[in-house]
Amino acid sequence: MIEAVGLTKRYGDRLAVDHLTFTVKPGQVTGFLGPNGAGKSTTMRMILGLDAPSSGTVTVNGRPFVELDNPLREVGALLDAKAIHGGRSAYHHLLALAQSNNLPRRRVDQVLELVGLTEVARKRAKGFSLGMGQRLGIAAALLGDPKILIFDEPVNGLDPEGILWIRNLMKALAAEGRTVFVSSHLMSEMENTADHLLVIGRGRMIADCTVQEFIDANSELAVRVRTPEPTRLAELVTGAGGRAVPDGEGTLLVTELATDRIGDLAFDNGVRLHELSPLQASLEQAFMELTRDSVEYHAAVPAAGQEDRA
Ligand SMILES: Nc1ncnc2c1ncn2[C@@H]1O[C@H](COP(=O)(O)OP(=O)(O)OP(=O)(O)O)[C@@H](O)[C@H]1O
Numbered sequence: 001m002i003e004a005v006g007l008t009k010r011y012g013d014r015l016a017v018d019h020l021t022f023t024v025k026p027g028q029v030t031g032f033l034g035p036n037g038a039g040k041s042t043t044m045r046m047i048l049g050l051d052a053p054s055s056g057t058v059t060v061n062g063r064p065f066v067e068l069d070n071p072l073r074e075v076g077a078l079l080d081a082k083a084i085h086g087g088r089s090a091y092h093h094l095l096a097l098a099q100s101n102n103l104p105r106r107r108v109d110q111v112l113e114l115v116g117l118t119e120v121a122r123k124r125a126k127g128f129s130l131g132m133g134q135r136l137g138i139a140a141a142l143l144g145d146p147k148i149l150i151f152d153e154p155v156n157g158l159d160p161e162g163i164l165w166i167r168n169l170m171k172a173l174a175a176e177g178r179t180v181f182v183s184s185h186l187m188s189e190m191e192n193t194a195d196h197l198l199v200i201g202r203g204r205m206i207a208d209c210t211v212q213e214f215i216d217a218n219s220e221l222a223v224r225v226r227t228p229e230p231t232r233l234a235e236l237v238t239g240a241g242g243r244a245v246p247d248g249e250g251t252l253l254v255t256e257l258a259t260d261r262i263g264d265l266a267f268d269n270g271v272r273l274h275e276l277s278p279l280q281a282s283l284e285q286a287f288m289e290l291t292r293d294s295v296e297y298h299a300a301v302p303a304a305g306q307e308d309r310a
Pocket of ligand 1: 011014015016034035036037038039040041042043185
């Protein structure tokens with residue numbers, strides 16, 4: 001369990017993390033989502049005692065990280081996969097970690113096996129691909145068999161196979177009853193992996209809900225209707241309080257009116273329908289919409305007065 005109360009980090013006059021209060025529970029994957037610069041890494045660094053909060057508190061298993069007796073046995077983290085000693089082999093990198101943390105040597109072989117690096121274990125990590133480096137970072141996180149796992153953007157730059165592997169691993173770790181906290185700036189990455197979501201923007205909590213709740217609350221329902229009489233149906237829809245916009249020949253996209261209502265309306269007025277299909281906006285779109293005002297650096301030039309709203 002990870003618990004943050006009023007967690008805040010200030011860099012000069014910039015609030016990188018702004019009074020975050022949340023709980024990350026065991027037995028599920030919790031996705032930590034936010035656009036670049038939202039404050040995800042800073043939050044994770046504070047959880048791991050690498051940065052001190054300006055105010056507020058964060059505990060793991062009820063205690064601040066720095067007070068844990070055996071940190072590697074309680075919390076495993078992947079923050080920056082490139083932060084390894086390139087001259088060492090994967091095996092020696094893990095062995096050094098195991099020895100300095102009083103962990104048995106056999107754990108090294110076990111985690112190498114678990115992440116699929118056994119065959120290259122004696123090669124220097126310098127020659128590792130991004131995916132192999134990521135696997136080595138995960139092996140290090142798993143070394144102490146911790147109940148809490150923290151991964152910062154673990155799939156960044158990975159190929160589809162690597163992404164799938166990490167997704168399945170996170171789910172399996174959660175199914176074993178562990179607390180799995182994973183950050184990403186892409187909603188699409190989380191929708192198949194996470195059970196719970198914490199969404200932040202500009203350091204502030206925007207949403208704390210299940211993935212299903214996020215879908216229900218944020219994806220606008222539209223209905224695609226195909227008919228030989230689009231103009232007539234559009235009038236009926238508008239008359240009933242909905243909105244209809246043409247979407248190709250003989251097709252309308254209807255919003256603000258339920259699917260059943262559109263069907264009834266057409267039937268009651270003798271309008272023939274060839275298609276009536278409810279559509280959901282993608283989660284990615286919903287996420288972009290939700291965080292639009294909280295993106296730190298927009299690609300386009302921001303409107304006057306919007307440059308600094310931190
Ligand atoms: N050491 C630092 N000194 C000054 N500002 C910092 C420092 N670390 C982070 N920041 C600022 O704090 C804010 C949050 O950064 P952070 O890296 O936590 O965001 P993030 O959500 O992890 O983004 P990304 O996905 O780009 O890593 C940003 O505005 C960043 O520029």
